[in-house]
Amino acid sequence: MRIVCPFCGERELGEFTYLGDAKPVRPVAGASEDEVFDYVYLRDNVAGATSEYWYHGGGCRAWLKVARNTLTHEISSVEPALGAGAARVGA
Amino acid sequence: MADFSWVSRSPLEHALVTGTHGARGVEAGVSLTEIRNFDLIQVMARRGQAAELAKAAMARFGVAAPDAPKAVQTSDATLIWSGPDQFFVLSKGSKHTMQTLAPALSSPASLSDQSHARALIGISGSKARIMLAKLSSIDLHPEVFPIGSAAATSMDHTSVTLWRGGNRPDGQALFNLLVFATFAESLWHTMLDAAAEYGVDISHSEELA
Numbered sequence: 472m473r474i475v476c477p478f479c480g481e482r483e484l485g486e487f488t489y490l491g492d493a494k495p496v497r498p499v500a501g502a503s504e505d506e507v508f509d510y511v512y513l514r515d516n517v518a519g520a521t522s523e524y525w526y527h528g529g530g531c532r533a534w535l536k537v538a539r540n541t542l543t544h545e546i547s548s549v550e551p552a553l554g555a556g557a558a559r560v561g562a
Numbered sequence: 563m564a565d566f567s568w569v570s571r572s573p574l575e576h577a578l579v580t581g582t583h584g585a586r587g588v589e590a591g592v593s594l595t596e597i598r599n600f601d602l603i604q605v606m607a608r609r610g611q612a613a614e615l616a617k618a619a620m621a622r623f624g625v626a627a628p629d630a631p632k633a634v635q636t637s638d639a640t641l642i643w644s645g646p647d648q649f650f651v652l653s654k655g656s657k658h659t660m661q662t663l664a665p666a667l668s669s670p671a672s673l674s675d676q677s678h679a680r681a682l683i684g685i686s687g688s689k690a691r692i693m694l695a696k697l698s699s700i701d702l703h704p705e706v707f708p709i710g711s712a713a714a715t716s717m718d719h720t721s722v723t724l725w726r727g728g729n730r731p732d733g734q735a736l737f738n739l740l741v742f743a744t745f746a747e748s749l750w751h752t753m754l755d756a757a758a759e760y761g762v763d764i765s766h767s768e769e770l771a
Contacts, residue, residue, distance in 0.1 A: 483699045531644070532645050
């Protein structure tokens with residue numbers, strides 16, 4: 472598998488580290504225990520389109536958000552994760 | 563209080579043995595030169611300050627700092643892309659140090675002195691690209707990786723900054739490699755193994771190529 476880093480171009484998988492599901496959103500302060508438990512521990516085991524965080528640690532050290540299909544391994548989009556590069560915050 | 567006298571030493575001073583190594587009876591196909599005693603400052607834009615850093619760098623260096631994987635030559639320094647909104651300033655002779663760069667750049671950027679945290683290795687020779695192909699997944703063909711190209715990548719599971727400098731006087735391509743000081747010896751041995759079959763010329767220099 473190769474990932475096209477938006478900063479570096481196409482690179483081999485060995486340069487990247489998988490962090491996990493990019494879907495969970497941190498609950499607001501004061502959220503219920505169930506919501507926090509869900510955010511911290513519960514993950515879907517998706518067969519199909521997923522959104523994941525990957526870290527380009529062997530390259531530009533940017534965090535990336537990768538849309539990948541777990542059935543075909545097809546990667547449909549790679550974009551900088553929130554905070555990757557000072558100029559691209561919020562991109 | 564005790565007085566300390568700090569002596570800077572190359573991370574390769576034990577591993578590097580000057581001379582010709584590897585294949586005998588052929589002209590060395592790879593030449594490895596460690597560059598010693600350089601100034602290297604990492605410049606990283608503060609959050610949301612990339613445009614301000616670009617402006618400040620332009621004013622300081624007279625050329626635009628790289629915003630893509632490139633290495634840019636100024637009159638007395640090389641600016642090497644090292645990631646989104648960050649670059650290295652490589653120079654010699656205390657022209658660009660923390661002290662001299664901070665007034666110009668520390669408002670939009672964080673600076674960090676990496677002079678003694680990296681080893682700098684110049685790789686050239688007729689077989690340099692073939693040797694590097696064993697270690698790197700980057701396509702270094704001159705059409706894809708011309709002079710001024712740079713890459714933040716990994717070799718032998720070690721993070722490196724690789725860029726193509728100006729050709730040597732004999733016209734041969736020169737690849738420059740920055741590697742973490744503590745990984746330098748390991749990568750050096752790996753490169754030596756990869757280059758041995760072509761014959762290797764090993765040296766060190768005080769001059770940036």
